[in-house]
Amino acid sequence: MDTIKHLLYDYLISANFSETSAKYLNMMALAISLFVIVLIIDFITRKILVQIFTKFASKSKTNFDDLLVTNKVPRNIAHVIPLLFMIELMPIVLTDFNYYENIAEKGLKTFSILLTLWIVRSVLNALKDYFKTLPQLKDKPIDSYIQVFMIFAWVIGVFSAIAILTGIAFINFITGLGAASAVIILIFKDTILGFVASIQVSINDMVHIGDWITFEKYGADGDVIEINLATVKVQNFDKTITTIPTYALISDSFKNWRGMVNSEGRRIKRALNIKLNSVKYLTKDEIDRLKKVQLITSYLDKRESDINGFNTNHKIDKELPLNGRNLTNIGVFRKYAQTYLEQHSAINKDMMIMVRQLAPTAQGIPLEIYAFSTDKRWENYEYIMSDIFDHLIAAVPYFDLEVYELPTGSSFIMHQKS
Template sequence: MISYKHWLYDYLITADFSATTAKYLNMLGLLIALLIVVFVVDYITRKLLVQAFVKFAAVSKSNFDDLLVKNKVPRNVAHIIPLLITLKFFPVIFYDFPAFETTFEKGLQVFGIILTLWIVRSILHTLKDFFKTLPSLKDKPIASYIQVFMIFAWLGGFMSAIAIITGIPFLSFVTGLGAISAVIILVFKDTIMGFVASIQVSINDMVRIGDWITFEKYGADGDVTEITLATVKVQNFDKTITTIPTYALISDSFKNWRGMTSSEGRRIKRALYIKQDGVKYLTDNEVEALKGIQLISSYIETRQKDISDYNASHNIDKTLLLNGRNLTNLGLFRKYIDAYLKNHSAINKDMMIMARQLAPTTQGIPLEIYAFSSDKRWENYEYIMSDIFDHLIAALPYFHLQIFELPSTGSFTK
């Protein structure tokens, strides 16, 4: 066995080299030979293993094996065999230099820890990509949990490496860290907060990948593209990316539009501000003229008859228009809005439809339209809403009404 370890040494001694020089050259020659063997074995193993996975993935119906190749799992696993060969032959190379052997062996053990972490990371990334293809999991923050696991894995690997280098038993080394646990908690404060937040976000189903959220504090208004341990990425509608701390989702207020997108309609809630001096009682001639508006002609006739019967039964003096019951132009316009919305093809008739008058303001009387469009797509929704208000603004003069605007101009004579 000694002659095997000293094959170059024996040759150099016969060539009149000193014993010390022969030992160093023998070690160097064996190291070069081992490196060549290791590189060749690594190359062959990597090629064979990767090709085997690629061929298996080509015939497999599952895409999991394709993702293994994509995330370089076979490539990383292939490094294990060269590492084991190196560890096996290191005692041969450093037979005459036990101090070197100990140092290099510790280095290889540390590399073994790093290689293990690479393999674990590759497998976890594969699982993440695979889970994203599953309908039940694709909107869950899987990346957050993988990041948490990898943080603990890297922390454990780091402590193991330090324990190997210092020669301190792993358990003793971990026990000693208890004294600086407060510092560790302070350093990883954001990570811990992000981990807790990501769990709460997932359990409470507050945000999913693909949700449209509005977060005014961070200037975010768009679709959630990624949820990680520390951040949530939102692609705004102008294609910019906003990054939000994960814990902000539970500490601050934001708006999630998922309820709208999963409902049967998208809400239209906007008001027209009507000038107050245009509101008036309608004379009989004015009422007759408005009967020409088909959407409310039957309503006007019914209401006019009811009002006439009431005034007649109560002997109301109609020489003054204020007396008794009367129709107003604002009331008829509000009824017209209601009828128009109920006949509009783009409005969901199964959801609430309402035209309501709000409390008067210094800018006029708000006449609010509250309804839901059947089409929830943003572009079409804006078109539908604009089409409705274009029509209503154009219809106002038929009721002798005006929109309030600054500076206020024009007036009606009652």
């Protein structure tokens, strides 16, 4: 070994080079030789290891080993052998330079830590991709968990590297950081908040990947496509991407539509505003005319019989329609709308169906439709709701009712002409 260390040095001394020059030239020659040898070993090791892994992955039934190859785990592991070779032979190269040997030793140890972190990162990425292929974990925030492990690994790695470079024992270095803990917490505030939030989101089952959420504060309205330690990505229905801080999911209010998606129907809740002055009692002739509407024929027959019987038994004076019991056009229309919904093929009959009258406003009497469509897909849902209201708006005049709308210029012109 001593002969190898001073092979060029002895030749240079015999060639009348100065001792200092001979040492430096000998060190440079050994360094170049070591560098070339390490590159060759790295190339051969990488080729062999990658081929072995690739062949094994192609024959195995699981896809985890394929993901290891995809995430370059074998390629990164292959760098370990030339690194060990360099660590072993570096003292020979720097045999006459103790100061530089100490620096090189620290540098190689630091590089060893970085290489270890790189291997751990590639393995964790392979695990992340594998877990995402499992049906039971598909909607879990796997990215957050992997990032937590990676952060811990990087913190330990960076602290170890600093301890090596400064020459301080790792335990003593960590102890000394206690005084700077407030600064560290301030620097990693978002990461800590995100870590705590991702755990709470997972434990409380608040959001899954694939959930439709609405977050008005951040302008998000779409499907969750990614959950990681710091952010949640939402693809809006216009295909834009909104990024939300993970901790905002537990600090602010948002709407998750998962309950609706998993239910048997999607809610329709919309009102028609009926003009107050169009509401009236129905006369006998008007009732007979409305009996031609097949959906409410039997209802009108029964109600008319009940009302007439009540008024007769109580000797009600019907010269004034206000006396006794009466049918109103808005009440009959409400029954018609209820019956129409109950017979509509796109309405879920097992969920609530209701047509109710809300408190009168300056815009008239709101007649609210409350039901659930069987088809929950957005496009079809909107079509079903529009179809229902197209029919009801067109049906309103048949009951001598009017839908409220603000007056336009043509309204004033018609009024002047009359």
